[in-house]
Amino acid sequence: MTLTANQQYVLTALREASNPLSAYALLEQLRKPGFSAPAQVYRALDKLIEHGLAYRLETLNAYVACSHQSHCERNLMAFAICDTCGQADEFEVNDGDLRHWAKSHAFDLERTVIEIRGRCATCARHRNKGAMS
Amino acid sequence: MTLTANQQYVLTALREASNPLSAYALLEQLRKPGFSAPAQVYRALDKLIEHGLAYRLETLNAYVACSHQSHCERNLMAFAICDTCGQADEFEVNDGDLRHWAKSHAFDLERTVIEIRGRCATCARHRNKGAMS
DNA sequence: CGAGATTTGTTATAAAATAACAGTTTAGAT
């Protein structure tokens, strides 16, 4: 699976970012290499997502690189998103319940989205300290 | 918990709809009663969601009434969304895995979003019939 | 009543995503 130049630019930008990036943030970052319109970013993102190299975070309208090395195992992924610092952690989850519901309701399952929102360990700790003062 | 007139209009529209409605679809439907701008709809939606009477479907940018009678139990809800007919089914799910991950990572969990996409029983059946011909 | 909070209508703008189209590159078959 070979990536085009644009796809590589977008993937690299996502990998180097500490936080999820919006499509427009990516566009700004990639003006130097020649990007000039949203469609270019969205097209690259679509392919990366199709290949399991990136994810869209639905509750954030933002995108992240898959945390796995090259090709993602495509198991059921979930994301924990910190409302304070914006970091998103990818983790694997057991989707038994969802598959069970789908099966028992003859629902032909194609995609699963699981996102949890709250405060990451670091930010939760800081907030607690703040409350003490 | 008393709803204002606008909140009641929006809730009724959502309850009478067979499918999730976008904020702008709601706005169109509610012009007769006097709505004239998006903010009116979004404000009512915010309150309804706050009170557990409605949900936002993140993968659809659309809104649905809670399927429970008056006050929602606020257990962990998930939605199965049909990509063919657009219907969304609310169902309860065991979030043990997510809570466990959150606990073991000291993540202060505030909100959980679970949406599955695919084809509902009815639409899957039709598609299969079609493939036979 | 009257002070404070909440809700309202409104205009304007921001943010996110897609449509459409012609030109270019790429990969594979012959």
Add this chain to the structure above:
DNA sequence: ATCTAAACTGTTATTTTATAACAAATCTCG
């Protein structure tokens, strides 16, 4: 090596979704 079909590109315009900001109206309840 050449041809062809598919995929990708750059670009302009538009659509869809969501917020900001602010003054006026309304509700709450001591």
